[in-house]
Amino acid sequence: MSTRVLxxxxxxxxxxxxxxxxxxxxxREVPSPLIGKPAPQFVLxxxxxxxxxxxxxxxxGSVWVFNVxxxxxxxxxxxHPVLVEFAKSGAAPLYGLNYKDRREDGMKWLDRxxxxxxxxxxxxxxxxxxDYGVYGVPETYVIDKRGVIxxxxxxxxxxxxxxxxxxxxxxxxxxx
Amino acid sequence: MNKEDPVLEKRVRDVxxxxxxxxxxxxxxxxxxxELAVDLxxxxxxxxxxxxxxxxxxxxxxxxxxxFVLYRPPLKAxxxxxxxxxxxxxxxxxxxxxxxxxxxxxxxxxxxxxxxxRVAALLKE
Numbered sequence: 485m486s487t488r489v490l491x492x493x494x495x496x497x498x499x500x501x502x503x504x505x506x507x508x509x510x511x512r513e514v515p516s517p518l519i520g521k522p523a524p525q526f527v528l529x530x531x532x533x534x535x536x537x538x539x540x541x542x543x544x545g546s547v548w549v550f551n552v553x554x555x556x557x558x559x560x561x562x563x564h565p566v567l568v569e570f571a572k573s574g575a576a577p578l579y580g581l582n583y584k585d586r587r588e589d590g591m592k593w594l595d596r597x598x599x600x601x602x603x604x605x606x607x608x609x610x611x612x613x614x615d616y617g618v619y620g621v622p623e624t625y626v627i628d629k630r631g632v633i634x635x636x637x638x639x640x641x642x643x644x645x646x647x648x649x650x651x652x653x654x655x656x657x658x659x660x
Numbered sequence: 661m662n663k664e665d666p667v668l669e670k671r672v673r674d675v676x677x678x679x680x681x682x683x684x685x686x687x688x689x690x691x692x693x694x695e696l697a698v699d700l701x702x703x704x705x706x707x708x709x710x711x712x713x714x715x716x717x718x719x720x721x722x723x724x725x726x727x728f729v730l731y732r733p734p735l736k737a738x739x740x741x742x743x744x745x746x747x748x749x750x751x752x753x754x755x756x757x758x759x760x761x762x763x764x765x766x767x768x769x770x771x772x773x774x775x776x777x778r779v780a781a782l783l784k785e
Contacts, residue, residue, distance in 0.1 A: 516726065517722065517723060517724070517725070517726040517727075518724070584695070609699075610696075610699050611703075614699065614700065614703055614724060615724065616724070617724035617725050617726075619682035619683055619696055619725065620682075620683065
């Protein structure tokens, strides 16, 4: 009798642990298949200078941070001060992908909240976004000297993610 | 863009039914009106128009969004529990049940002399 009770309790406890772990996971965080793969190549016009283009080959040889943002994106506003701070530190160049936005809106947004980007690229139809597997703006990538994606943050970069993940990783990659 | 081709549209819809809308997660790309879903359907259409096969399109999506984008997850080492789990549980259940049913019920204890007398008395009534 008591062994049976123990069994039932054991199974119940196991189920509880399983459900608790499941609840703690975030189903929105889809593991990116792009980690460890070369960053998709693109050539896009600059947000501020429509007649000039940027090729993703340009930063090859240096570690860079690539942030997908838009003026209509609420989470972007949350992470913005963190990015401004990061840009000020000069740890690595920060480039922006202005995703599915209107040019004037994007520029106005940067005027208002500050522009931490060395340059922002204008991805009006979101094609480059699709190549980077973007499905929830903001998203942030750390790309190494060989142009390989080493880290991806889905959703706003919090001060913790910046301090614990991105900054140490950038430092590490620069020594590679 | 030629959206009138019914054959192409059907192919687009069929592929979209296999893919998960990552913004809404529990809908397929075909059923979702999220902006990304619209963009991805357009991307499927363009690829098919360019002559890509259904398989090519699915591979395109998996390369960008991972296996999660497939509504029917592929059978591989990391998903084996997902596919085999229910059958394994069913098997365990059947095993336990079978063992239980086969287990003999304990024999009834023989009646004592006093009980026998009582039964006889009751039967006589």
